[in-house]
Structure formats: structure tokens, C-alpha cells
Amino acid sequence: MGQKGFFTDTTLCIGCKACEVACKQWNQLPDDGFQFTGMSYDNSGHLGSSTWRHVAFVERPVPSPTQNTAGMAFSWLMASDVCKHCQRAGCLEACPTGAIIRTEFDTVYVQPDVCNGCGYCVTACPFGVIDRREDDGRAWKCTLCYDRLGEDMTPACAKACPTASIQFGDVEELRERAHRRVEQLHEKGLDAAYLYGADAENQPGTGGLNAFFLLVDKPEVYNLPPDPVVPTMKGKDAWASMGWGALGMAVMAIGAVLLGREVAR
């Protein structure tokens, strides 16, 4: 089946939100209560259990060589964010029930009938993607349209995107395309363009993302962590420390008993 994924080229995004709408429609997700954040034209704020694509609107007092803003020192960055379907997915490694699986398309999928709503995956995702719905109690996130992939169809968001900002395909091929695009942008004078999470070399903490991005500013500007790490990579330290703690506790318990016996005699 091969590795399927997204390449999101944020320089092409026009913020039309077609992806958000297409995702909601195909997956029949309930609405989020039409509210603007009040900080930009962003009305969904962040990814959540019923928002599986989220378009970020970044208003910068900085000009961009690829945007014509009538000489004003001003530019827009728009980026359609999504679950990254990490190669080493924190959510998957944390889930105690086996509800989160890796599919034959190498995507990360939450089985709603197995999830028991413990919420551990929510704290384990270094990108803050997956979330638990309060009413439902279970965790939900982008499935990379698992049901469509099985039918050889393109995910709804990529299909709906009018500017090809969201590109779907085999991850290998997407990477090549992305590298070419970065070069092209550099030639155009947009030196800041770079890939975020394209492979394990690029983002060692997650082993690379199956849904990676082309960005032109610091990751934080798009609400992406600069150096995310799957928590289990650091888990060893905690387990080792617990081992020492256990040793200490056993010694102290035995010591208390022995000392108590001595004193009582």
C-alpha cells in the first residue's frame, strides 16, 4: 500500500478554509460553535476532536518577496494544520488499549470503538493534535480519510484545496516534490523557505512526519514546536529513576522493620 501522507505547502495557502469544510463534511463532524478568536481571521483556533484541519492565519508586519502588498511592510502566512501522522507517534505509543493503530497506509488511526477515553494520548502528542471530546469522552483526530484511502480516493481536504497547498500522495514522492519546491522558492528570493518534519534527519524526535510542511518562518509562528520529541524517547530516564526509588523504598521498609524490632526489644 505504501506510505501515504500530506505535503502542505503553506506558501500556496490562501486561507479559504475549503479543507476545513471538506473535512467536516466528509467525516460528518459536528460544528465548533461559530466563533472568531478575535485575534485574526482564524475562527477555529486549533486542532481538536471535531476540528481535524485547522487553518492558521498569521499576520506579520514583515514584507514577503512572494506577496504583493502594495509596498506595505506586511504579509500573511496561512497554513493548514493537520495531524502529522508521525513515524513515531506519541499518541500511538501511549495508548494503553491499542485503540490507536498504524494502518496499511502508514497513517495513524484511532479506532473509536476501542478507545476508552483515558485521555493519555492527549498529553502524549507533542503537537497538541488529538483531543478528547467532553461529551463523548473519547479521543478523535484526523484519520487521513482512512475510509477514502481504502477506495483509492484522495483525502477530502487535499481534494478540496484549490491551490494545491495540500498535496496528497506517496511520502517518498512528496518529499522529492517538496525539496524541488524549496529550491524553486529560494530562487525566487524566498530564502526563508524550509521543510518542517520531512524525514527523520529533519525531525529526529518524531522520526519524520507523514504529513509535513513547507514553512517560511519559525515553526512557533505557526504554533508548531521547534524540536518536538515523542515522550517515550525520554521515558527511559523516568523508569530508571523509578527503579532507584523502588530500591530505596524497599531498603527503607526493611530498615524500618528491623530498627523497630531492635527498639522494641
Add this chain to the structure above:
Amino acid sequence: MSDDIRPEDLEKRQDGRNIDSRLGVLAGEGAQQRVKGIDEANPSRGLLRTRPSQSGVNAESPSYYGQPAIKEPVWIWSIPLYFYVGGVAGAASVLGAAADVFGGERMEGLGRRCRWVGTAGDIVSSGLLIYDLGRPTRFLNMLRVFRPTSPMSVGSWVLVGSGAMNTASLLFAGRRGWLGRAGEGAAIAAGLLGLPLAGYTAVLIANTAVPIWQATRKSLPLLFMSSAMAGAGSLMELLPHPKRDEKVLHLFSAMGKVGELLAGVAVQHEASRLEVLVRPLKHGPSGTLWKAAKVCTAASLALGVWPGRRKWMKVARALLGSAGALLTRFAVFRAGKVSASDPQTTFQPQRQGMGAAEVTGHTHASDGKPFKFPLPVLHEASALPRREIPAARHLESELGPEPPTAPTP
């Protein structure tokens, strides 16, 4: 007026998806999600004061309008309470097993009482977990698989195993024949399982993306385990015991309290690598809880070494010790929530090489730049004085000077 309610609004209220359910069935992936009730206030409302011009996108440590970068833990009060109860159950089982094996005949009673506390703790723990999950069957679901990468999976098995062993030892220990021997074996097994039961909850929270928990992963297990000893000892001191057993309990809980205070210093030291990380332990409600926990533990310890053996002192000592152990868990829990909701707490440590770089030795962020501020990404940007931006100038005169961009909790 009721006339104002349009049919499509009714439809919307029914399923929240603007789909006429008479025209088709809901079969999409997310169709199992029920509808949100009334519109909640957008969680970002509190950030309304963040104006685009000061959203920090051109600041040295930018963020996306101050929005949290990761999700806040969704757990409620029952989880920190479980951390306490589970810790008490674990430490009591350990002491029980130690009394059985090393205490000789005269300490059989102490071992038995410890196992009672352990069993009760295991049962209450399961209850608290089920309360958080919502349904008892969901707890069974936890035992569907065993996954070593998930401390929660490991912990569920430990909790169930410890409950089973404690119960078995209560039922069978002291009987004649092989049943009695099995019961004694179960008591020891419960003691061995008590060790991870007291400590795994710290590993559980350290193994998350929550910055302060992740950053303190080396000292947190020590804090939780010593505080479990203090908690178990203090709780059992409230029960009547023979003199000899009282001595043991006092020693056990005193060692726990000393450990708790020392480990508390270690946690704070580990978090102090960056100002943003340690902030929740110093300020706000979580800081207050943290300080209160220390004060209670220290006071309890002081009462223990104070000369004079009066009844009220013993009770106060036990109560303060329990409060210290309980408050410690709540403080750590609250601090985690606070640190998850501030994006800088996620970003800054990663920029300083405390992200993946810490374990992989890879010292470049994913944008290929080294972990160091200032990080020039758009050169033209930094050269531009703010005055040249008409929109920003307008905002400035309209809204006054900029407050600092870093959000304080």
C-alpha cells in the same frame, strides 16, 4: 418568538452538522461524535487582549497569538487523588511484605493491617480510575493489551495484579497447608508490585509532552515514591497499633518525609533549568499548593522529632503528613496543566536544546537552525523599524504602548 425558529435551526440543534437526517444517514468517520451542547466560550477568549501587532510573530520568542501549543491534560481531580491513593496502597503493601519477611512473629499484626490498607487502597484506586473513564467496562478495556511503551498500560496491570495479590493474601495468609503458603507468597508478591504501584504514576506523567512533567522526569518518581511512603505511614499512624508497630510506622513515614522534602528540592532544581519551566512551581495556585505541601510535610516531620509524646501531637503529625503527600500530587498536577497552556513553556526548552536534542544529540531545530536565540529567519524583517508600518502605528496610537508579549500564568 417561536416563529423565529427556522426549521434549519432545529435541524442544527439536533445533530450540529447541518445535515438533514431525513435525506441521508450519518455514517462518516466522525458521525459518532455527539453534538456539543450550547456554544461554549471559545477557550482563546482570554487571549482577546493579544492584538495582532503584539502577537509575537515578529518577537524574539514568537508564538501563534499566545495560543497553547499542546493540549492541556484532560484529567480531573480524581487522577491526582488516585496518584495519592495508589501511592499509599503501594507503599503499605511494601511495608506489609517487609514486616512479614523480616519482622518475625510479633509483627504479623502489622503486616496484616498493612495489607488491609493496601487492599482498600487498590479498590479505591480502581474506583477513582473508573470515575475518570466514566464506565466500569472501560477499565477492563485497559487490560485488552499489554503495551510496554505506555506507562498507563503497565500501570493498569500493576494495579490489577497488586489488588489481586493483596486480596489473596488477606484471604489465605495465616491458614494451614498450601493455601496458607500461597497466601504468604501473595503477600510478598503484593509487596513487590507495590514498588511500581507507588512509582509508576510519576513515570506516567513524566512520559508526556507536558513540559514541566517531561523536564522533571528524573526526580519526579523519587518524589512520588517517597511521598507515598510518607502518605502510607501517616495514614496508618491514625489507626491504633501496639507500641512496637507504631515505632516502625513512625520510622517509615519519617524516612518518607525526609525523602519527600529532598526530592521536592530536586524537582524544583530540575525544573529550574529554564525560568518558564519552574514558573508554575513558584507562582499562582500551583505554586501555593507546592509550598503548602512542603510546609505540611516539614511541620509533620518537626512534630515527629519534638520531645514529648502527647496524643494530639501524634494525630497532628499524621494529618499533616497525609496533607503533605496529598498536596504534593495536586501541586504537580496543577503545575502540569499550567505549563501545558503556555506555548512558551513548550517552545523555549526545545529552542534551548531540551527537546529531541537532549536524547538524540541532534542540535539543530527542524528549520535547520541551531538552538539559539536570536534566530534570524527573515533578515529583512529585523531591519525594519516598526514605525514604517502604517497599520501598526495606527494600532499603537489607538491602544497605547505594548505590554510584554510573554504571557504570565
